[in-house]
Amino acid sequence: MIKSKSYWRYQILINAVMILITLIMVFPLVLLFMSSISSDASLLKYGYSFFPREFSLAAYQYILANGTTLFRAYGMTILVTIIGTILNLTLSSSMAYALSVKKLPFRNIISFYVFFTMLFNGGLVPSYLMWSNVFHIKNTIWALIVPNFMLSAMNVILIRTYFMTSIPEALYEAGKIDGASYFYIFRKIVLPMGTPILVTMGLFTGLSYWNDWTNGLYYVNDTKLYTVQLLLNKMIQDAQALQANASASSANALMKIPTVSVRMAIAFVALLPILVIYPFLQKYFAKGIALGAVKG
């Protein structure tokens, strides 16, 4: 097929716009990285810059010295992310599928039951009381997986919307006539066709597990179970707590507050693995979308 002139003009235009947006998205992160490899003195003397005036790895040395468990923590993060994402997707997709069947009795009530959890919450303390005193998950790996992230109403609703709008109802019915069970339809038709949204939701869920440090902060004090984000965020939290309570006595400890470049390095260390893994995920992601587009 011969592409028209206007087609190419359009392609050039949208690529130009996207390149600009890409730069806007990426530049702050470049700045982050450049600050992390600059010496503190140069940052405070010459200001922040995209080109480090004085190269220094002191910030990374600081992190390595203060986070000796860093590599173990990476492992823990990856483990938690994988298990958590699988559990979350399993629960969300099956629930979303059932709720997408329009004839299901009580469907609206159940949808409301799900949605309601997004609006109201009882705050941290009751959750803590329950997980800690009833389920005793403190200092187990489940503390990092189960509370808050194993199912999100948002995922269920978004997946449900997708199933309802993008999978023709005829396909549901066709399966039924062939005598296929709901489980069968779910596995053989809905899941493959829902790949785009499942991949998207999987990515978001994975990210929320990856980025989470609150579960760790509340339920874990065994350093063996520390995740990367917990380790790094604790450095930041401790520093902020010290500042907030900067009394005479703590003045001595204030000097240990991570400095500018260290904070930037902390951010980069947390980001690095995602930057490494993300391109691989992208492959699946693109595949998922392509798969979805093929149908029909």
Added chain:
Amino acid sequence: MKREKKRRMTWTQMKQYIPLYIMILPGAVYLFINNYIPMTGIIVAFKKYNKAKGIYHSDWVGLDNFTYLFQRDAWIIIRNTLSYNVVFLILGTAAGILLAILITDVVSKRAKKIYQSAIMLPFLISIIIVSYIVFAFLSAENGILNKGILEPLGLDTVKWYSEPKYWPFILVLVNLWKGCGYGTLIYIAGIAGIDGAFYEAAKLDGATRWQQIKKITIPCLVPSIITLTIMGVGRIFSSDFGLFYQVPQNSGSLYDVTNTIDTYVYRALMTTGGLGRSAAAGFFQSVVGFLLVMGVNGMVRKFSKDNAMF
């Protein structure tokens, strides 16, 4: 009609749905444990909490815990919260749809991948780190804007953290920068789910790209847009604490434009604490969000039953 049928549904007819209920059950149980049981703790908003008596048996105090929410500046705080959220919601949706369309239209697979990754990147960074990055740009002494741009150009430098007038824009920009990846990805998935045959037919009819977008893409995205909007409306009285507290460096001079309900509650309770008071704030936000959601959902229901959330 349908209703009639449902009412007369017999056990044998119900039975066919059992597999579906089984699929719902694990998630429902999880929500019950993770959300509904702790949710009962909300009643502490109406109580004077005492540890010995516990959350459920403390004395009732009526609305005492709510009074602090409606003191000086309550109006400014509510105004800020609402207007930022409305702007975020509108711009976020618009940007998400626009970017999703642009990205799907890009032909080169590699470029597509790069753009997609790029818009997701800011989403990966925690808001505290974002505040450091923003500071690197805006610091009066060392920031890129002052030291790298304004000074070399011979312009007056700006003390960004004490000039309220710039902050509505800065906050909107930062929020958009950080958050637009989320919506975009959902809309990309939505577009991917649109039946290609629609477009083929439109092309045969000689429809321009713009017409295709208007007549096919956007209508097909409407359910996702409605879902995301309703969820946004539910949180219209809440705000991203980090964005309004950490990013402006908790600068007092900016309070008029950065104080939202969440930062207000945090600052108010910093010294006085209290389970009851923080629960009261959460309850207030939830109730308003709930009422708005019911309203919006009801409106959606009127126009198209299928697109309503419930």
Added chain:
Amino acid sequence: MKRKKWMALFLATVITAMGLTGCSNPSNSTTPTTPKDSTGASQESVTPGEEPYEATLMYWVGNDARDVDAVEAAFNELTMAQLNMKVDLMPITLGTYTQQIQMIMSSDDKLDILPVFGSNVGPYIDAGYLIDITPYIDTVGKDLVDIIGKEDISCCTIGDFLWGVPNMHERSNPVCYVVRTDLFEESGFKAEDIKSMQDMAALYAKVKELHPDMIMYNGLNTLTQPCVQTTFDALGGGNYGVLMNNGQDTTVTNWYESDEFRSLVETMYEWNQKGYLSQDLATSTDAGESLMRAGNTFSFTSYWKPNSKAEKDAATGYDTTVLRVTEPVCYTSTTNALGYSISANSEDPEKAVALLNWIYKTKEANDLLNWGIEGKDYIVQEDGTINYPEGVTSDNVGYHQDFGWAMLNQYNSYVWDGTSPDIWDEYQKVRNSAILSKAYGFTFDTIPVTNEIAALTLVSNQYLTALGAGAVDPESGIKEFNDALYAAGLQTVMDEKQKQFDEWYSAQ
């Protein structure tokens, strides 16, 4: 088959849900708060055959140590032999503490001794998180009285409620300016020339002239002199109504309307106009120490202690001169800034106080908590100070906190290499010669004015740091600030403070 399983799970959930509600039944609160009849009998003599008491000790630390287990084992060896107690150590860093403490206190987690910030205690008592240790302090806690002093312990009372004991940090917080010695000497000034904040102006003028690129003054935005409490007694609950004149007045007045406050703010504003201050001062979250280390900061404010110079030299990497500009004064809020309390979760508060008492008087206990295990984490040097053993560094040490200021009794513990071994005598000397506020021992109970305090906190957050950093014209700024304070209920708080103080004062 499958259905049954789910049904069972559902039932289990409902049961746990009910269990949760049941949890809140006051099972703990039945613990009597009156001491058992143990008059005279020393709690520390171990009764053979008795089940050891299992205690949980939470304490502040600077880092998550690698080898808490070894320290805990060594600690338990001591407590089992001397107290017949098994102690579960729960070191907690400050950030985690601030996030977790509310939850832990409202839960049924095992907890006996916990650290608290004195400024937060009012709401804790109100919620019933802490135990009044009055009944135990003269029996199982009598060593605490000897070590800390009755006067200082009384700083931990609100009304009649003794919520704990202060830890052993310094008892007064004079303000000082830390300046770089090389530039200071170059300017030709002498330490005797600087007696007040205002005296710094001439020094800054000179140094600025010599080094126009240097920032004269920098540091944390909350540590500028107008923001810190030094020459007045705030009585607790924020600086909303104070006793002026180093706490020698007995009438509660508004500090923010005082001439002294105005003068401090005006000086700051003037410095800002003259370009002495960092442009970021109003929002700065960087400590002066690290800013000076970077090389372009000449001075910052800090609190003065007998060993300030050594500390600041180490922290800044420069030879520094410490210029004290206010007198050492003892206020309740300084002494009770950090304390250790008994949690309402404690199964036996009397035993918990006995443990607290034992730690304060037992050097080995304090050494273990702060420095780890002798021979492994540190060795004692000839001069009596301690240092890392051969081959051990801060990177591979198993346990090393150096967090004495927040621990229980650092006075009864080794000092690290480089610190004078008689440092604690110097601390004691400063304490004994300091001016004592007339309200020493009194703490304002904020509960009757909680809403006002919340509103006032917001107002002072909004205005104070900006005023303190000289970013606002004092002419209009101070008035605006005070108008907002009164609108937020300052007068109510001041009246309540005066009332409570008068009651307390007449009883003295």
